[in-house]
Amino acid sequence: MAEDLAVLELSINLFVGVITVVALWVAVRQAIHARKDATDARRAMARERRLSFELQILADIYDQWHVTGPQHVSGHISALVRDATDPTDIPLLRVATGTKSPYSDNSLLTRFPRETPVFRAQVLRELDDAIERRLKEEK
Structure with missing residues (x-):
């Protein structure tokens, strides 16, 4: 009888030990997933803040453009453009403003002379494209 109780006690201890190991494994996995989810959420929030900031800057450039043309937008452009060598962003x-220009010459201005309707239309098209590109990147 004492031997049966010892075997039963050993079996119960083994069962509890296995359950404890499984519970520990589940807790570690949950902690790993929680950390990954928190990191993903921080990255998503940073992307959202950057997108919001860039869209607001583009809106400010758009508004300022309608008031003064290319004057007084260089500060906005400096804040918006992260890579001065990237020729795709406005x-x-x-x-025209000489701010973070991707070109070393003014060859682009020869195709679109300042103060012409073609110049104005192209700048507005570039602003619209910049907005659309940012919205598509977010999806």
């Missing part, structure tokens, strides 16, 4: 406006 290149004509950057060349």
Whole structure:
């Protein structure tokens, strides 16, 4: 009888030990997933803040453009453009203002002379494209 109780006690201890190991494994996995989810959430929040900031800057450039043309937008352009060598982000406006221009010359201005309807239309098209590109990147 004492031997049966010892075997029963050993079996119960083994069962509790296995359950404890399984519970520990589940807790570690949950902690790993929680950390990954928190990191993903922080990254998503940073992307959302950056997108919101860039869209607001583009809106400010758009508004300022309608008031003064290319004057007084260089500060906005400086805040918006992260890579001065990237020619895809509002290149004509950057060349026209001389702010973070992706080109070393004014060849773009020869195709779109300042103070012409073609120049204005191209700048507005570039601003619209910049907005659309940012909204598509977010999806």
